[in-house]
Amino acid sequence: MSTTPAPRVALFVTCLVDAFRPSVGFAALRLLEEAGCEVEVPAVQTCCGQPSWNSGDREGARRMARRVVEAFDGYDHVVAPSGSCAATVARDYPAMFEPGDPWRARAEALAARTHEIVSFLTDVLGLSEVSARLDAAATYHDSCSGLRALGVKAQPRKLLASVQGLELREMSDPEACCGFGGTFCVKYPEISGAMVADKAEDIAATGADLVLAGDLGCLMNMAGKLSRQGRAIRARHVVEVLAGMTDGPAIGEAPEADARDARKGKAT
Numbered sequence: 001m002s003t004t005p006a007p008r009v010a011l012f013v014t015c016l017v018d019a020f021r022p023s024v025g026f027a028a029l030r031l032l033e034e035a036g037c038e039v040e041v042p043a044v045q046t047c048c049g050q051p052s053w054n055s056g057d058r059e060g061a062r063r064m065a066r067r068v069v070e071a072f073d074g075y076d077h078v079v080a081p082s083g084s085c086a087a088t089v090a091r092d093y094p095a096m097f098e099p100g101d102p103w104r105a106r107a108e109a110l111a112a113r114t115h116e117i118v119s120f121l122t123d124v125l126g127l128s129e130v131s132a133r134l135d136a137a138a139t140y141h142d143s144c145s146g147l148r149a150l151g152v153k154a155q156p157r158k159l160l161a162s163v164q165g166l167e168l169r170e171m172s173d174p175e176a177c178c179g180f181g182g183t184f185c186v187k188y189p190e191i192s193g194a195m196v197a198d199k200a201e202d203i204a205a206t207g208a209d210l211v212l213a214g215d216l217g218c219l220m221n222m223a224g225k226l227s228r229q230g231r232a233i234r235a236r237h238v239v240e241v242l243a244g245m246t247d248g249p250a251i252g253e254a255p256e257a258d259a260r261d262a263r264k265g266k267a268t
Contacts (some may be wrong), residue, residue: 116150141199
């Protein structure tokens with residue numbers, strides 16, 4: 001029996017997961033605990049500040065960064081089910097503070113301990129397989145921040161390959177942006193709409209039942225477009241599949257009870 005203490009990990013839930021898809025947080029928790037981590041979810045955590053930082057509100061972003069630094073102080077690792085939020089902490093936080101500012105050193109220390117969840121499981125913990133099963137064909141979208149800022153590419157495919165019954169079908173361009181981009185889709189809706197339309201065509205061309213990704217913003221954007229096009233392709237966060245938590249509604253789908261009520265309403 002190993003005497004190595006379990007790593008003390010803080011789960012950074014993220015705003016979108018908290019507000020729209022809590023099941024992603026529970027799936028992340030299950031994966032981390034099954035991998036042998038002692039997991040805590042600090043109640044005082046807040047937004048990482050990415051929208052403010054990307055929109056030019058530097059002081060607002062710094063205020064949020066200070067709160068996040070304090071909330072996650074003392075943990076061995078900080079893990080997020082989001083490449084964009086993890087990249088903000090790991091890549092942008094140190095740049096928010098001038099050299100010599102005490103907050104700069106604290107931000108650098110937190111950045112060094114912050115990871116996207118699938119890369120943490122594979123690259124830090126050495127996980128190579130999961131025990132999940134899902135009889136379906138899926139395609140994987142490489143979200144921009146996870147891919148370009150953190151190098152998340154092979155890691156999710158490695159673990160998905162171990163999911164029994166799952167067939168992974170690659171898009172022709174899985175690295176192409178889906179058009180979400182946080183505030184980008186609000187500032188440039190026409191361009192964003194054209195980009196997600198192209199992405200939806202690429203997804204559909206695979207013949208997959210599911211589209212998976214590591215960022216909820218991208219998944220909500222793609223799920224919305226696929227639904228508006230009338231395509232029967234569902235969207236799920238990769239951790240839901242890896243954790244074997246795919247019994248509930250997919251992203252954008254109503255719970256079964258709500259769906260039944262809606263059908264009854266139409267019938268009357």
